[in-house]
Amino acid sequence: MLPSARARARRPTGERGKTRWTEHLIGFLHTFGVGLVAIALLLIFGLSTPYFLSRANIDNILIQISIVGVAAIGETMVMLMGGIDLSIGSIILVSAVITGALTTNHGLGAWPAIGAGLLAATGIGLVNGIFIAGIGIEPIIVTLGTLIAAQGLGQAILANEGSWIQVTNPFFFSLATDQVLTLPAMAVVMLAFYALAAVLLRDTALGRHIYATGGNRRAARLAGIPIGRVVVATYALCGLCAGVAGMLEIAQLGIVSQNVGDGMQFNAITAVLVGGISLSGGKGRVEKTLLGVLIVGTITNYLTFRGVSAYYEQAITGGIILAAVFLDHATRRRAQ
């Protein structure tokens, strides 16, 4: 159900007078809880370490979350539609390798190379969609298959170009260092894509069809929504987002190696779940994913700040997922 409609339909009008303030509070927490958690974390971390809320560190966090942030947009759309995409990490690798190789080793300009990389990424997403909608294999299995195959493809191309590519194109360098409207350019790219995705999901036919397909597939089909095309388009869009994440990865690292994008699908899914979008689809907003990305990024940054090793950070991330899903569930059950 769409956000505004949900707010109206939450409670029958006849009961409005009877609702207690605790129920209002829980409903409020369910709607704005993710945002409150994000603000609370920033405040607590900021008070405990003065440098944490400094301008430099905030820019740092924004740059760090921009890659997983863009990748999580695609994952959000797929999960809203009731699917799942596990192949994002490999798509990021393929697009980064293709763009990196074309600019550095084959002398192409930045924009044509980016176009080729994004095209390849969208193509892999399209393949996912065709296997899922056309042949009818479950999404989790198809995207596992493309996860393995695309990783092989990316590494094979990389092996032909020398085992790593140092990207010297000035465009990517400026993407990593420039400031736009006093924000880091990479963060601006991420925010722009969030704005686009929010409009797409709210105001276009495709966006509405994604919600409808995720909410009740049978009803959507009976209502005449071309589900096959919606599924293919959504996975293709998810591939495109992963491709953009690959471009940002080039900008941030300056080097394309075979570890690029490794495990990114799980970071993206974590962010989506922390944002409160359920695995069953049909409900949620892409803005909440941005908050989820921000929460996970803030915690990771703080742990690094405190000198916690990367492996224990990983262990804590697993705990964050459970906590987030638990909180969401606890408030949702009361809110209904």
Place this chain on the structure above:
Amino acid sequence: MSRPPWRLPRPPSLLAGADTYLLLSMLVAMIAIFGRLNGAWFTTATMVTAIEQNAPLAVISVAMTFSIIAGIIDLSPGAMIALTGVIIGLVNQHSHDMVLAVASGLGLAVGVSAIHGLLVVALDINPVIVTLAAYIWARGLATGLTGTGSITVDGPLISFINNTSLFGLGAPAYIVALAYGGGWYLLNRTVLGRYTFALGGDPRGARRAGIRVTRQIIFIFCLMGVAVAVAALIAVGQMASAQPLAASGLELDAIIAVIIGGTRLTGGEGSLIKTLVGVAFIAILNSGLSEQGLSDAYYALCKGIAILLALSVQTLARRAADRQAARGRNLRPEWASERMARVE
């Protein structure tokens, strides 16, 4: 228009088991191709190695079959095998007591799985999310505890796993056989197995029929815990060390093996024999591809494509069978095939 009541129902479609036969023939074709490509590959020794190397996968696949039949997807086993192995290694290092080490490993694996089951039941969280969290934290903890190094493990149990040999097969092969035998008995001849099917087929119906769904779900998770402990023991034994990066991606291979065998992800049906064929497919694919001297990159590319192809062939065959069965029931095929409904 329904069939007159005195007519016997149509015999089941010939295509009904087609997906499993197709997989068997693809398996045979693959063995033939690998044998043609490299004459020295198809030997008894290669097959024995393939069985022993894939023993952890085979054991996990037994428990994964139970999970998927019950409609649960468990992403935790790979990371949990690593964590269990590390705990076995650490306890053994400090106490030099192999029995205590194995007991604590088993306790950890079953304990964590039981907690997964409780979270799924009590909080009604999707199993994929609960076990995805374990996929992430267990690997992180295993790597953190060892500081990315490996822990050497030795003792009588290790030499038992490596050096026992009966009729040319090592201990892991017999453990696998035992797991499949026990699993088959549990699934097809006991109440727990019946309830597993009931749970996956229709959870609400199962609850209304008086099945203790809570206990059943926790049982299925605990079964996975036991399988994880056994697989961890085999993995530690074969490498004579506990490695934090052991069995990475094993859960994905296990899910693929179960699905490729013909068990449906939607739950309610499936069999261990199908899973065994699926595991054989993955094992032969791994063994044959690594024998071709491919780089890791081309290995992954070929493996991914082979899996997608096999799945496509099977899914198309299954759809054809469904359509034929629907025609037998006088349903309009486009309503019955419900291809988008299955995508869920």
